[in-house]
Amino acid sequence: MATLENTAIQDTYEGLLKITDNAALTTANKIVSDGAGTATGIKVGSGTTVEFTKKISQTGLGFSTFFGENAGLNDDGSNNSNTAFGRDAMETEETLAESVAVGYNALTSATTGGYHVAVGAHSGQTMVATYGNTSVGSRSLRNATTAGYSSAFGYRSLQNHTTGYYNVGIGYDALAANTTAGSNTAIGAEAGDGTNYHRGVYVGYNAGKSHTQGNDKLFIANTNTATPLVWGDFSGAKLTFNVNNLNFSNIPTADTDLVAGDVWRSGNDLKIVS
Numbered sequence: 001m002a003t004l005e006n007t008a009i010q011d012t013y014e015g016l017l018k019i020t021d022n023a024a025l026t027t028a029n030k031i032v033s034d035g036a037g038t039a040t041g042i043k044v045g046s047g048t049t050v051e052f053t054k055k056i057s058q059t060g061l062g063f064s065t066f067f068g069e070n071a072g073l074n075d076d077g078s079n080n081s082n083t084a085f086g087r088d089a090m091e092t093e094e095t096l097a098e099s100v101a102v103g104y105n106a107l108t109s110a111t112t113g114g115y116h117v118a119v120g121a122h123s124g125q126t127m128v129a130t131y132g133n134t135s136v137g138s139r140s141l142r143n144a145t146t147a148g149y150s151s152a153f154g155y156r157s158l159q160n161h162t163t164g165y166y167n168v169g170i171g172y173d174a175l176a177a178n179t180t181a182g183s184n185t186a187i188g189a190e191a192g193d194g195t196n197y198h199r200g201v202y203v204g205y206n207a208g209k210s211h212t213q214g215n216d217k218l219f220i221a222n223t224n225t226a227t228p229l230v231w232g233d234f235s236g237a238k239l240t241f242n243v244n245n246l247n248f249s250n251i252p253t254a255d256t257d258l259v260a261g262d263v264w265r266s267g268n269d270l271k272i273v274s
Contacts, residue, residue, distance in 0.1 A: 066090070071101075080114075086121075103138070109145075120155075140169075154189075175202075190224075199234060240269050 064082040066072030070091045071084040081098045084090035088108045089101040097114030101107035106118040110127045118124030120138040127133060127141070132149040135141035140152040142159045150167040152158035156176050157169040164182035169175035172189040183199045186192035192202035194210030201218045202208035207228060208219035218232030218239075231240040252264040255273050262273045 074111075192219075201232075201234075204228075237272070238269075 062075070062077050062079040062081070064072060064075060064080050064084075066075065066082075066084045066089075068085055068089055069087045071086060071089045072082065072093055073091045074094050075082070075090070076094050078095065080093075080096060082090060082093065082096055082100070084093070084101040084107070086101070086103045086106055088104060089106045090096065090099070090110060091108045092111050093107070094111050096107070096110045096112060096116075099107060099110065099114050099116040100118070101110075101116075101124070102119045103123055104121040105125045106120065106122070107116060107124045107127060109125060110116065112129045113127070113131045115132045116124060116127065117134045117136070118127075118141070119136045120140060122139045122142045123135045123137065124133060124140070124144060125142045126145050127147075128145050130144070130146045130148040133141055133144060133147065134151040135144075135158070137152065137154045137157055139156045139159050140154065141147070141150065141157070141161060144150065144158065144161050146163050147161050147167075148165050150158060150161065150165065152161075152169045152174070154169070154171045154174055157171060157174040158167060158178060159173075159176045161167060161175065161178050163180045164178065166183045167175060167178065167181075168185045169178075169192070170187045171191060173193045174186040174188065174190065175184055175192045175195075176190070177194045177196065178184060178192065179196050181196045181198045184192060184197070184201070186200075186202040186207070188202070188204045188207055190209050191204060191207045192200060192209065195208060197217065198215045200208060200216065203220045204222045206224040207221040208217065209224040211217065211219065211226065213226075216234040218230065218234065219228045220230035221228030227242045229242055231242065232238060251270070252258060252262075253266070255262075255264050255271070258264060258273045260273050264271055264273065
């Protein structure tokens with residue numbers, strides 16, 4: 001391999017690759033090339049050259065940067081503007097656009113589509129031809145083959161989601177068992193896990209976990225229960241407070257003489273006159 005000293009490759013990677021103690025590239029600290037314009041390793045002083053497991057090419061990457069064994073292996077070289085760091089990150093990527101993958105197997109199956117951010121081992125691993133997903137955390141959105149416009153933050157959040165859209169899962173195992181449903185929001189560890197309904201909102205640890213009450217439900221709780229502190233049905237415009245003490249002393253207890261939009265209570269339920 002040829003050793004480069006004052007070349008364009010050194011200038012290109014001086015800001016990216018910092019040698020020990022942040023020393024700049026010099027005649028002692030060098031980018032090593034194969035002699036054909038491809039950087040293949042770094043050499044510090046008189047030490048042994050450390051080779052890149054994935055070559056970094058000076059040209060032909062179409063504004064993309066790949067670092068790691070097999071990272072961006074199948075990129076077509078067009079202006080895709082991708083960034084991949086980690087073994088097998090974006091390995092099968094061909095024309096994926098404007099995406100970021102950081103971690104082992106992150107976005108490894110993504111061939112087309114784009115506008116993803118995947119951070120963590122196996123994050124977004126099986127995405128193929130879809131758009132607009134953000135997954136941060138190991139195995140987050142791991143099985144999202146064609147799911148789109150969803151966001152997962154936390155270990156295994158939305159892990160088994162495959163084809164739904166517009167989901168948000170924040171926390172360990174949030175919506176982890178959701179496979180095809182869409183438009184859900186879950187905040188809290190295991191919130192909404194074990195369900196596959198649409199348009200649910202789950203707030204709190206275990207909130208709504210494995211519930212069987214169908215679509216459009218609201219659960220606010222800190223445990224797995226069918227009677228959470230606050231329960232709602234968006235489709236039926238219902239809201240229930242499961243509490244022992246809630247002062248509604250000034251709220252009417254019957255809908256007599258009330259007009260549309262007025263609130264009255266029946267037991268622990270608040271109701272609105274239609």
